[in-house]
Amino acid sequence: MRTFSKISAAAVAGAMAFTLSACGGDSSADSSGKSGGKVKIMVGGLDKVIYLPAMLTQKLGYFKAEGVDVQLLTEPAGVQATTSLVSGDVQGVVGFYDHTLDLQVKGKQVESVVQFAQAPGEVEVVSNKASGDLTSPADFKGKKLGVTGLGSSTDFLTKYLAVKNAVKVSEFTPVAVGAGQTFISALKQGSIQGGMTTDPTVAQILEQKLGKVLVDMRTPEGSKAALGGLYPSSSLYMNTDWVNGHKETVQKLANAFVKTLDWMSTHSPEEIAAKMPADYQQGGKxxxxxxxxxxxxxxxxxxxxxxxxxxxxxxxxxxxxxxxxNARIDLAKTYTTEFVKKAAG
Structure with a gap:
């Protein structure tokens, strides 16, 4: 999920160290994406449902069927995933589309090549203890609110909801608590009164009766109500120069992901869940x-x-x-439909 903080040398070094470790030091991998090499894709949380198409495509065998060797890597939040792309350590990121706008302002040309989602998939939850005086974003003032990471999309969407409801970003405290069990623990312990997260964390919070939903942006209708329109989020985004230099490989990736999105639209949640790794099923099938x-x-x-x-x-x-x-952003350069339209055709 998405950076708006300055990308530091330390962050880049950390991302590079992680990726080399995740790759098992495989120096033979050809990062060009040509035949025989790997295309490395960093995901801002492989087990998050909002990024489910990444692992599902691999499990369905669609990457292999297209003849492209994809290595999926993971970071706890998209802010680190973006750093890996900027450093040149991976060829693609499965993360939020909004990064493409932020990076353009910073002089980096990145584009979404497959748009997975038309809504954020994010949910603002509030703990039961705090639910009495935190009934809407208008009550964010003075609160500690959980986000996956500072500079992440959960961070900036929280800020937007605050500003939209007349609360200054300086009037509440975002707390980086990650997702999953770390988010749940923070809610239990009272170190945050609420926060923004995704499924399966949301489902676990509700199942354990630890809190309730304050703002639900998992549907197009929820996105329109909270943000004023459809909000493209989860996507495969890549450096534009790399895309232009490796169109055959990018087309294969688009073909695989579009097949997965179509498969998802014709199969039940239970059938989708059955394809995913067992350890993603925290709380049970x-x-x-x-x-x-x-x-x-x-x-x-x-x-x-x-x-x-x-x-x-x-x-x-x-x-x-x-x-x-006050920046001028060329939105036409932040995404392309060239590959997905060919895939659908």
């Missing part, structure tokens, strides 16, 4: 299937960017982010 069911409406069926989506993202970011407020 039934709860995991419910988490998928609740999040499925966010996904596109063809990987195509929703027509007004980029404008909504632009409006949201400019509402609170000083780096983007």
């Amino acid at each position: 039934e709860l995991y299937a419910k988490a998928i069911k609740d999040t499925l409406p966010m996904f596109t069926k063809d990987g195509v960017m929703p027509a007004d989506g980029p404008r909504t993202v632009n409006d949201v970011l400019k509402a609170f982010n000083p780096n983007l407020k």
Whole structure:
């Protein structure tokens, strides 16, 4: 999920060290994506339902069927995933589309090549203890609110909801608590009163009766209500120069992902859950299937960017982010439909 903080040398070094470790020091891997090499894709949390198409595509065998060797890596939040792409350590990221806008302002040309989702898939939850005086984003003032990481999309979406409801970003405290068990523990311990997270974490919080939903952005309708329109989020984004130099490989990736999105649209949550790794099913198979069911409406069926989506993202970011407020962003350069349209055809 998505960086708006300055990308430091230390962060880049950390991302590179992680990736080399995740690759098992495989120096023979050809990062060009040519035949015989690997295309490395960093995911901002492989076990998150919002990024489910990445692992599902691998499990369905669609990468292999296209003849492309994909290595999926994972980071706890998209902010680190973006750093890995900027450092040149991976060829693609499965993360939020909004990074493409932020990076353009910073002089980096990155584009979404497959748009997985048309809504954020994010949920603002509140602990039961704090639910009495935290009933809407208008009550964020003075609160400690959990986000996956500082500079992540959960961070900036929280800021947008605050600003939209007349709360200054300086009037509440975002706390980096990750997702999954670390988020749940923070909610239990009271170190946060609420926070933004995704499934399957949301399903576990509700199942354990630790809190309730404050703002639900898992559906197109929820996105429109909270953000003013469809909000393209989960995507495969890549450096534009790399895309232009490796169109055959990018087309194979698009073919594989579009097949997966189509497969998801014709199969039940239970069938989807059965394809995923068993250790993703925290809380059991039934709860995991419910988490998928609740999040499925966010996904596109063809990987195509929703027509007004980029404008909504632009409006949201400019509402609170000083780096983007007065910047001129060429939205046409932040995504391409070239590959997904060929895949669908």
